Amino acid sequence: MPEAIWISFAFVLGLMVKGIGLPPLVGYLAAGFVLSGLSASTGIAIEATDALGHIAHMGVLLLLFTVGLKLKLRSIVSPEVIGGSLLHFGITCSVFTPGLYLLMDLSWQTALMLAIALSFSSTVLAAKVLESKRELRAFHGRVAIGILIMQDLIALIVMSLAAGQTPSQWALIVFGLPLLRPALFRLLDASGHDELLVLLGLLLALVLGGYGFESVGLSSELGALVFGAMLASHPRSQELSKSLWSVKEVFLVGFFLQIGIGGLPDSQALTFALVAALVLPLKGILFFFLLLAFRLRARSGFLSALALSNYSEFGLIVASIALPQWLVPLAISVSVSFLISAPLNRLAHSLYERFAHRLSRFEGQKHHPDEQPLSLGSTRVLIMGMGRTGTAAYDWLKKQETKLIGLDSDPSKAREHQKEGRNVVFADAEDASFWNGLHMPDVHSVILALGDIEGKLIAARMLRKLGFKGYIVAHTMYADEARQIREAGANDAYLTMNETGVALASHIMGRSAEREH
Template sequence: MLVILVSFAFGFGLALTRIGLPPMVGFLVAGFAFNMAGLTPPPGLDLVADLGITLLLFSIGLKLDVRGLLKPEIWLSSTAQMAVTTLFFHLVLLLGQLLFPSPLMDMSWQATLVLAFALSFSSTVFAVKILEEKGDLTAFYGRIAIGILIMQDLFAVLFLSASAGKLPSIWALGVLALPLLRPVLFRLMDMAGRGELFILCGLFIALGVGAEGFSLIGLKPDLGALVVGVLIAGHPRASELSKALFGFKELMLVGFFLSIGMEGLPTLGMFTAAVLLCLLLPFKAGIYHFIVSRFGMRARSSLFSALSLTNYSEFGLIVAAIAAGQNLISPDWLLVIAMAVSLSFAVSAPLGKNSERVHRYMFPWLTRFERDFCHPSDAPIDLTSIRAIVFGMGRIGSGAYDELTPVYGREVCGVEHAPERVDFNRAQGRNVILGDACDTEFWLKLQRDDKLELIILAMPNHHGNMYAAKQIHNLNFQCSVAAIARFPEEVEELSAIGVCTALNMYEQAGAGLARSVMQSCSLKV
């Protein structure tokens, strides 16, 4: 049975990627097809799905700036969005009871309020996947979207506790002492070395310390994985751990998407209800956009955040299950929510993929909602009067910066995405700004003039250098561009897109070492 399920997932995933949809939509369709074929899901699928979500939230925590959640554009916008969206769907469901009298709609106003609350959530799994594929997980609008989703998860914890009629264990207060555990977790990561032991260390921290630890004290396991991820995010190898667990996370999330489609066999009435719910997604996106724009975000950032959240959440299934267990709603709503979640993914995927096109089409109308002030993180980046820019202020980038300083003086600028590295370079007297060259928004906000003569791409990631080089080409920069690479094929790729000088840093390092030895030892050839 497992082989058949894998075949369904691969077949439908491959088919839908051919028409421009992400594989996850194919996995959802595969789950429905598997169920409609009368096949029995293999044992352990739900466990795999739960592990996928847990590891996803753990990986989010590894990249999360917890201080960002305390910003008004996060906590206040998410609270306002939850309240306004819940009210909107509540009124829609009450109107639906008048317009479409049917057994499915026969429920109390308390039940419609619970369903409205479920529909106000957006899918963390889907949004993170879309942002990862676009490379915008660290973009400003991406951080806003992720912050809102995390706040929604916190609301989810409160709802689950209230619906169960009990509060978390008194031991839950021990969460406040978790920072004391941080040195121990750091020590474990240092001792784990590399390879499979390092991967197991990550799984132990995510599943053992985080998920299971929170479960024992009556809190949501997924939240535990997120919290411990945040706890060790400051470790130098946090990014390495995220990459090491990437394959496990991706594989297990396939089980999650398959499981959504296996909730049951839908009827025509249920499918119609799910389609009608999906027709309301533009209103949900509009609520997101309007609320986020109140905090000074540009039309583009507000729209992109809204499009990332224009879907229904898998948490809606949990809420519906709780309501059905308490006889508030018919169990048929479980299938309606499952189909609405699946269809919303199919609707949201092309919107996210073509967000730039949507923005160009809607820009004249969207600008009406912009405020008179602009959020500091969304303001234009002024690099006028700068003659040389170095992207990536690590060891190579800072060395290049220092070599350029005698020539350009203060007219050279470094760009670095890591705040701590920006602070370090500024302390050394270098002119460095915070920016991510792998973020589309950075290039759109960049203001420059004709004085720019040279750009050096010194980022350690070849994909980052390639992306930046393509943006430089697309935006028609009239300056010389140099970049570093690790392998000959990377040098060829950079040269093919117009980089005038692409250096193999290993070869150059070897040549530099040889010259240094010859000079210091006064050797003659």
């Protein structure tokens, strides 16, 4: 079975690429191009099979379903998302269309469709990068994903118009899907924690979301995203997302392989891809200034724009319907943009720290409500990261210390904590502007319960840089990360599983003491 050999080859290159600090998906793309090159040089036909196509499609559906599980729809419907996406689409098409028409001697219709295809950003790549950095629910991550969803909706409209087709009359059923949410919640509660949970995720993402939407003339990708979003508010949504992680990762290998195996380009396709790569920075710059116009801080605008600085697999889908002769040049352009965007996004925070003083000059005087400077007043204990660990620490400390506060980079999560009576506010520990506006005169202890190692390292370094002399403690899963956290400035960094074992043992000792008395 050729797919098994291809995936094994992709694993080898993915491992090699990871070793030099790049995301494995770059290796998967490279594997596809190498296989395509081997086919051309040896004469052995290596083509994307139907099986690989199905694997790739399932990977995309599962990725979008897990993205939906992390989304709060009320946070997507915002001026910066709707306005930013529509303005970017309009300006890009207005500039690219005449440029392509004049420079490449194309018809107006072809130039317009190519401009539309190049205006989209990759949902797969951006979601993958943001998810790997645990930034999907951070403010800039939600803005980027929201814009991508708007772009996907625009792409669906364009594809329908280009194909001369409209959704069937049964598509109206989609508007009744919210009525199914109670039933879906009960199914999720009843599915347990093992294989039934995984099967439920596959059923919703691939069958009800994917095939169901497709059968009524709508996008299967949109269906997977919608069904994920319907479960986003369920307490076990993140457990479902984690249970699908390994399945989704394997299938996504097929997606990136499929792009590379598509074929080696000719000189015209390479020239087109080169020009597209050269104008790629303009796409990010436009996003940056549009988001600043909607009162985002420079850091949030920069990180969102960088995540969106690539070309989209949706552009390939549009081309397959409207411009099949341009599919290979667009595929190369998308692939090259992935090779550029993936490593840049990995270095996004470092890049912003280097250029923060220049980029911040473009900020307006008024900032977005989610990005206001913060004063901690008389707070004595600060907890950064209000997930399960941070919440447990907060609830325990609340019994002894009344002057404590929790910070979290997800505004919706902060609001949920506030409704439950906790003193929690929005703040992103990886935002340099947050630290510049932070006032914490009475804080004597800080707990770093952030979800990723990068956030903990930045927080520890910034606290010490600001002159904080108090106690900093963190937790982590790995000994090497604990060492890095201590070197960054924390007094202590404990291993999570070790501390869990100690806590369990302390309960036994407590019970033994009670029995002796």
